[in-house]
Amino acid sequence: MLLVLRQQLKFRSFLRKSRNSPRAGGSTPPPFSSVTAAAAYDLFRGVSGSEDDRLAEEEFLSSRLGVVGAGQHGASPPPPLSSQPGEAPAEDESVLDGARVGAAMACSSSSPGDPRLSLLSECYDLARSGRRRELKRTLHHLVRREGYGSAASLCKSLLDCFGGRDGDVDLVWDSLVEVYARREMPRDALFVFDEMNLRSVSSSADACQSLMHSLRNTDMVWDLYEKIRRPQGILSSSCIHGALLGHLCRHGWMKEAVSLFQDKRGSGELQPCLTVFNAMIAGSSTFVAKSFLSLMIRSGFPPDETTYNSLIQRLSLEGSLEEALALSAAMEQEGMENGVATFNALIYGFCLHRMMNMVWKVVKMMLTRGLSPGYLTYRALMIGHFQSGNVEEGLKLKDAILARGFQMNIITYNILLHSLCEAGRLDEVERLLTEIRRHGLELDHVAYSTLIHGFCKLGETHRALELSRAMATRGIAPNSYNHLSVLLALCGKNLLREARQYLCHLRREARQVDAVLYNAAVDGHAKAGDLNGALLLLGEMMKSGISPTVVTFNSLVHGLCCCGKLAEGRALMAAMVRQGLAPNAVSYTTLLDAYCREGDVGAMVDLFDEMVGRGVAPNTVTYSVIMKGFCRAGQLGKAAAVLKDMHAKGIPADQIAFNTLIQGFCEARDVGMALHLHDEMLKHVRPTPVTYNLLVNALCVSHNLCAAETLVGDLLEKGVRLRKFAFTALIKAQCVVGSPQKAVLLFQNMIQAGFDASVEDYTAVIHRLCKRRRLKDAKVFLNMMLRAGVHPDQMLFDVVHEAFSRGDDRRSMLAWQGKILMSGLPSK
Incomplete structure (x- = not known):
């Protein structure tokens, strides 16, 4: 085995x-799927030299x-x-003569x-x-x-x-x-x-x-x-079997671990003990670890501090923090005190799940017990701040760690680099790289991957390419993930020629160029409208012996649809089938959306029927596209029937699906049905700010301002975060119906809600008031604008100047021109 x-x-x-x-x-x-996993490994593996x-x-x-x-x-x-396994350390030899x-x-x-x-x-x-x-x-x-x-x-x-x-x-x-x-x-x-x-x-x-x-x-x-495996008694060592069993458990090979345990136990090579059980518990998921704990107790071995700490660590990492706290309390009830390792596990768990308010409570508990935070404690707090987006506090803790004489390894720096890249703090990234070199550390594969991906994401493609070359110079081969980051960045900046050159460079260097890399390049060309370039890449891909995938064809179909070549897109889907590839939901939904935009409802319905007939299950996005197509065609009854069909088939309608249907009824000025759909939406998903923008605007357009005011007031009382559009739509409507006082109040509510009132917002209101010759109310908003420190632009000046001239209000016009001159705009 x-x-x-x-x-x-x-x-x-x-x-x-x-x-x-x-x-x-x-x-x-060992390789990690994410930086967080690397952090978890490094935190609990102990303090290395x-x-x-x-x-x-x-x-x-x-x-x-x-x-x-x-x-x-x-x-x-x-x-x-020790010289022998059972030898105890002698007191007079416990310290080496440093001199x-x-x-x-x-x-x-x-x-x-x-x-x-x-x-x-x-x-x-x-x-x-x-x-x-x-x-x-x-x-x-x-x-x-x-x-x-x-x-x-x-x-x-x-x-x-x-x-x-x-x-x-x-x-x-x-x-x-x-x-x-x-x-x-x-x-x-x-x-x-x-x-x-x-x-x-x-x-x-x-x-x-x-x-x-x-x-x-x-x-x-x-x-x-x-x-x-020699006949020297080594194989009877619990430490050796513990390491091997823990390795199996960490990789999820539970059957192999149990089989090995039973085989060696039956042959007499392995005597069950705390060391072996603790190793298996430490390497397992919480559910499996509890099973091993039960077996351990049945075998006559009560859990010790290591057992408890392993379970607390695992629960903390998996987010079961309430259970981890309960287990730490049970540990003390069994007569074992919570040590630094216990608190570190809890602190790291709360930091990992961004519950910084609980972190400090655990730190306080730790200090109350007379325990001194060590390197791992400070490190967990630092990582917690970085991953919570509090970069400044994280940097302060990093400096404090270094000031205390601790040294951070490259895995810790990798986490900081990742957080800084996510926050877009490129200057801090460069400073951290200088610090890493100053401490004599070398960037590893994870560090390079983090930096390449981060720089690409932030548009610094040239810097990512420099790092890729430096990586290869150091003998660390960039992997497909690194190359993919570079290609996506080049295509994202529309540097298509450079993307093709990069692929050619990889082939010349005998790097492994797979379908994923070609798909990224094909997709970039298709989205940019360069269909010829995309098709050339497809031919090059097949010439290299790399079979196109469904993703490849989906990108090409999307490109054709964006260029209005729907017939070619449908023909390409047929070519997919001839190539032995089955179009998936993305393939059909892309073409369905194109028919929807073209207003060809008949072709859309035919394609949808073909999709279902081929056994491809429509998803929520597909149904949303179908509803949008019916709404645009004014067939609202059919659109509503699609929603019912979704519910009947157990397909959950998401916020986009509901908003699509609500928008259709709002545009048809069927506000009652739109409000009914809102009530139905509340039973399934939480409405978004877009939902309320649609409803408020529909109520305003239908001159049902009382209902609109009531809706906005209720939402504000419930703490619902509205978008600025909901306020401005109601403000404009109040101006139109001649209620400037309410408009002023709503304007103040909008500012109190945290929105900045721009010159465009003031212009929209003042223009409506001037158009209706309500110059007195317009002056109120003009004064509000100037007191708020918002300076008028040329458009607003023209609107006000024309209104005062038309109203023969020369005094107000001269006063307004004086204020305009102070703002630096030319007066007429």
């Missing part, structure tokens, strides 16, 4: 790729790195550093050749004397100094320094694997492990357990599991 899974997932090729391209940017997490070296060093020196990590990500920790290590480093740096040789020689001496704890601590400082991607050079130095094999050198190799693994540098650890295998050097159970634990979130865990 394990072999089949490995072949299906191609773990060997993944491992070879990871070994052949080590980078200094830190351990690479690159995130907080000070904390990592303290944890390492106290031999409790694994315990702290477990509290953060919910998985059970690997055993503490001795510093002296050794200074000595090594002044020695000829490789500056690491003296430190490695010291490691060899420590191994010979059996001082394993000091050996691992010395290696820890060496690894910390060398950084990520240093395994190859350290292995070479080891071979140069100790070419021959003996048990003491083997111990140095083994300890180096364990140190790399505990420093959350799995690729380096795996490189050393493979070098040991090439030289037939055996690995200890502690090294294997640490390495399995560090690889628990990657597909490489499978290869390692097979490599260490």
